Amino acid sequence: MLENKENTRTSLAELGEFGLINHLTKDIKLVHKSSVKGVGDDAAVINHKNMQTLVTTDLLIEGVHFDLSFMPLKHLGYKAVMVNLSDVYAMNGTATQITVSIAASNRFPLEAIEELYAGIHLACKNYEVDLVGGDTTSSTKGLLISITAIGEANSDDIVYRDGAKQNDLLVVTGDLGASYLGLQVLEREKQVFEVNPQAKPDLDQYAYLIERQLKPEARRDIVKLLKDLKVKPTAMIDISDGLASEVIHICQQSKVGCHLYEDKIPLDPQVIATCEEFKIDSTMVALSGGEDYELLFTVAQSDFDKIKGNPNFTVIGHMTDVSLGMQLITRADQQIPLTAQGWDAFLKK
Amino acid sequence: MLENKENTRTSLAELGEFGLINHLTKDIKLVHKSSVKGVGDDAAVINHKNMQTLVTTDLLIEGVHFDLSFMPLKHLGYKAVMVNLSDVYAMNGTATQITVSIAASNRFPLEAIEELYAGIHLACKNYEVDLVGGDTTSSTKGLLISITAIGEANSDDIVYRDGAKQNDLLVVTGDLGASYLGLQVLEREKQVFEVNPQAKPDLDQYAYLIERQLKPEARRDIVKLLKDLKVKPTAMIDISDGLASEVIHICQQSKVGCHLYEDKIPLDPQVIATCEEFKIDSTMVALSGGEDYELLFTVAQSDFDKIKGNPNFTVIGHMTDVSLGMQLITRADQQIPLTAQGWDAFLKK
Structure with a gap:
């Protein structure tokens, strides 16, 4: 994290809107041939000959989506970009441009604001995405970030949510639940700090969880890997709200049911250990935690040989006839109907 | 304005995010062939073969950009779309899709929220734009709207801000200053109402001003008109921050100076009368008021015959060598250097 040791404060009102935009965008170099015109006109110009354009947008609000008492601004900027790129990768596309408001x-x-943009610029650099426009304004309370990501894909390559077929395998990348637990650890430390500001927390044992919460990485690598393996998923979605919610989206839009096996859900050892410490069920965390930014997809059984044994992929279930419903098969071999929690559950807390 | 006579209240928490999205988007019909996929997947899919894609975004915050005590939500939704489409038209493009967060x-x-979306949907219908995605979330305070507009244009047709040449004519559409004065009238009435809620204001004499503030229309018609007249501007921008600020943008990016004639600035009679009543200078209102959403452009002198006498256009000046600076030529034939106010000026109030 870039720390601002001198505590310089330059007021935004001093700079004005145009001054601020110039200041924040003066070092932008466009890397995509398709970025014809970036910041500095009424609209960005993007050239997508013979490709389809993908567009996705996300809004992050202080006090709702992030807590600046433990979220460094640079990480926040980075994560705000990841959240959007993840949606483009979930279409099996290449993210090419973003706008940032x-x-x-x-x-x-x-x-x-510079720190925030440092994170945004780093994300753009790491993921080879051009920042091509945006809007900067004052708010009456707090900070908010609205990002729109643009991507491209050949129409044959795009994967929607509605293509899953009965008997397809349900596959997830990486592991689940860590980001949610990272947030729980950070919130606990915040409470400890409020009671005793001298406390020196040792967070080493939660390092992976905290990194997943503060600096998630969108799975651009998976889009490339699937291409290399010549696997085109039948349906795909990214995991932002929690596994259960995303499985339900695929099932409902594809008009299929599914069997999701509890014992197959990939969990990091830190997730298992921390769930024991917090006395919460690790399956519930994976199903409803969210913010994993892993990809969930379905493939035809005939593609199983191409993905089996690959450490990036875990087969966690298969699709069934819609009449069988969406079922979690527990370790005790019981069927429990899957229910979406995620956002709704948190809202009702 | 659609009024909600029964005062039904359905809490957003009850519906949940997905319920709300479904509710707000269930009636959307996509009209553009290029809208391959709209709401309902990770990203919208837009097909722009052989066209260039335009992208622009704007963020509107309650208490900063609008005051709900006199801005009906339906109008707000409509205006939020106009603000974005205006930027696409200012590139001489066709707006095709929007995302709304x-x-x-x-x-x-x-x-x-339904009222707000009623305005958004009406704007989409009137301007033949597809709503293809977005994000809906809770905020800790107030309402905010972030819209991204996507457009298209042949690369030969796109007009940037940096193409104005010495001796080009400076042209503006419509008339200026009305929207700013409409806001002043509404703010005055709000104060009167706070003192005496029984007061029955007669706002007929300000009808045009209030309409320009509450329900501006982006100048899609001008893009078509210019095409019909076979005029391609050398530079173009929309007037959101005030005429002075936009002239300065064109001059700085095109590396030219200009002479802008005070007596040529088009003003509606209601603007002139209301400036007298409010004892403010109408030129200052036109230069710094903003929110007109008219188009400001430059054309080669050889195009003058094509635009002269057209009631949509007023020639207000011409471009000069950069060394001559950006000058307002007053009615008394004095030269005053143009300065940007608009946003910065309002911020410092």
Whole structure:
């Protein structure tokens, strides 16, 4: 994290909107041939000959989606980009451009916005995405970030949510639940700190969880890997709201049912250990935690040989006839109907 | 304005995010062939073969950009779309799709969000634009709307801000200053109402001003008109921050100066009368008021015959060598250097 040791404060009102935009965008170099015109006109111009354009957008609000008491601004900027790119990869596409709109109250000096943009620029660099436009304004309260990502794909390559067929395998990348637990650890430390500011927490044992929460990486590598393996999923979605919610999206849009096997859900050892410590069920965390930004997809059984044994993939179930419903098969071999929690559950807390 | 006479309140928490999205998007019909996939997957899919894609985004925040005490939600939704389409037209392009992200605090029931979307849908219908995606979330305070508009244009047709040449004519569409004055009238009435809620204001004499503030129309017609007249501007921008600020953008990016004639600035009679009543200078209102959403463009002198006498256009000046600077030529034939106010000026109020 870039720390601002001198605590310089430059007020945003001093700079004005155009000053701020110039300041934040002066070092942008466009890398995509398709980025004809970036920041600095009424609209960006993107050339997508013979490709289909993908567009996705996400809005992040302070106090709803992030807590700046433990989320460094640079990480926040990085994560805000990841959340959007993840949606493009979930279409089996290549992310090419983003626009970024920011509103900040006068509690944020220029240096804070610079940190946020440092994270945004780093994400653009790491993922080879061009920042081509946006809007910067003041807010009456807090910070909010709205990002729109543009991507491209050949129409034959695009994977929708509605293509899963009966008997297809249900596959997930990486492991699940860590990001949610990372948030629980950070919130606990915040409470400890509020009671005793001298406490020196040792967070080493939660390092993976915290990294997954603060600096998630979108699975661009999987889109390339699937291409290399010559596997085109029949349906795909990214895991932002929790595994259960995403499985339900695929089933409902594809008009199929599924069997999801509890004992197959990939969990990191830190997730298992921390669930024991927090006395929460690790399956529930994987199903409803969210913010994993892994990809969930279905493939025809005939593709099984191409993906088996690959450490990036875990087969966690298969699709069934819609009449059989969406079922979690527990370790005790019981069937429990899957229910979406995620966002709704958190809202009702 | 659609009024909600029964005062039904459906809490957003009850519906949940997916319920709300389904509810707000269930009636969307895509009209553009290029809209391959709209709401309902990770990203929208847009097909732009042999066309260039235009992207622009704007963020509107309650208490900064709008005041719900006099801005009906349906108008707000309509205006939020106009602000974005205006940027696409300012590139001489056709707006084809929008994404809409909304954050609302729990003070807004479903019915309020429906009104907002009624305005958004009406704007999409009137301007033949497809709503293809978005994000809906809760906010800790107030309402905010982030819209991204996508458009298309043949690369030969796109007009940037940086193409103005010395001796080009400076042209503006419509008339200026009305929207800013409409806001002043509405704010005055709000104060009167706070003192005396029984007051029955007669706003007929300000009808045009209020309409320009509450229900502006983006100048899609001008893009078509220019095509019909076979005029391609050398530079173009929309007037959101005020005439002065936009002239300065064109001059700086095109590396030219300009002479802008005060007596040529088009003003509606209501603007002139209301400026007298409010004892403010009408030129200052036109230069710095903003939110006109008219188009400002430059054309080669050889195109003058094609545009002269057209009631949509007013020639307000011409471009000069950069060394002569950006000058307002007053009615008294004095030269005053143009300065940008608009956003910065309002911020410092």
